[in-house]
Amino acid sequence: ILNVEQSPQSLHVQEGDSTNFTCSFPSSNFYALHWYRWETAKSPEALFVMTLNGDEKKKGRISATLNTKEGYSYLYIKGSQPEDSATYLCAFNAAGNKLTFGGGTRVLVKP
Amino acid sequence: DVKVTQSSRYLVKRTGEKVFLECVQDMDHENMFWYRQDPGLGLRLIYFSYDVKMKEKGDIPEGYSVSREKKERFSLILESASTNQTSMYLCASRPMGVDDTQYFGPGTRLTVL
Numbered sequence: 001i002l003n004v005e006q007s008p009q010s011l012h013v014q015e016g017d018s019t020n021f022t023c024s025f026p027s028s029n030f031y032a033l034h035w036y037r038w039e040t041a042k043s044p045e046a047l048f049v050m051t052l053n054g055d056e057k058k059k060g061r062i063s064a065t066l067n068t069k070e071g072y073s074y075l076y077i078k079g080s081q082p083e084d085s086a087t088y089l090c091a092f093n094a095a096g097n098k099l100t101f102g103g104g105t106r107v108l109v110k111p
Numbered sequence: 112d113v114k115v116t117q118s119s120r121y122l123v124k125r126t127g128e129k130v131f132l133e134c135v136q137d138m139d140h141e142n143m144f145w146y147r148q149d150p151g152l153g154l155r156l157i158y159f160s161y162d163v164k165m166k167e168k169g170d171i172p173e174g175y176s177v178s179r180e181k182k183e184r185f186s187l188i189l190e191s192a193s194t195n196q197t198s199m200y201l202c203a204s205r206p207m208g209v210d211d212t213q214y215f216g217p218g219t220r221l222t223v224l
Contacts, residue, residue: 009151032210043115044154044201046212089154091213097142097161098169099213103153 002026004092006102013080013109020076021105023090027071032093035064035075038104039086047075047088080109114138115216117202123222130189132219134202142205143185144213145169145177147198154201160185161207192223 004025013019032051038044048057053068061078087106091099118133146154156169158177166177178186202216
């Protein structure tokens, strides 16, 4: 079983503040790294799929970076809003078909 | 929009019952997956299928089986439900491309009494 870890497990952020958190994954046999946002009572939704070392992706106030050589990805939220409250999941694709998920980072944005 | 549907949002069953969880996707995706989600453990893969009648074990297949008779439908079967199978079950589908995103259903919260 591949080891994909996310830290921290949870964090509280004041509205308007920026924050970031980490996903670490094996640095060998890398195919892709996925980020998902999972809001309560909804399905996980895709944010980014990253495939190249040094990739940077952005969607509104959320962005992500990728370092495949050292096996980590950062997700950044700029100017957090209450609607950003969710669990953020990363998933590592080592061999094409299946994804291995991290435990998630639960973000709570306080007004 | 891709749609992945699951047969029930909430299900309550008794120990020893046979349980079927159904998942249907409408985008002709080759790959389909069943996960369970438990607090502190993230999403764990139970089984997946990359084609009709094909299946592969995930990380925690014990106590489960699957069926994929049609491309759009992937069923998870609990042959004899046990209390430790109380969990949130998520179905997902994805095309074959390595960098293709995965689409999830709304989840079924199963309680086994």
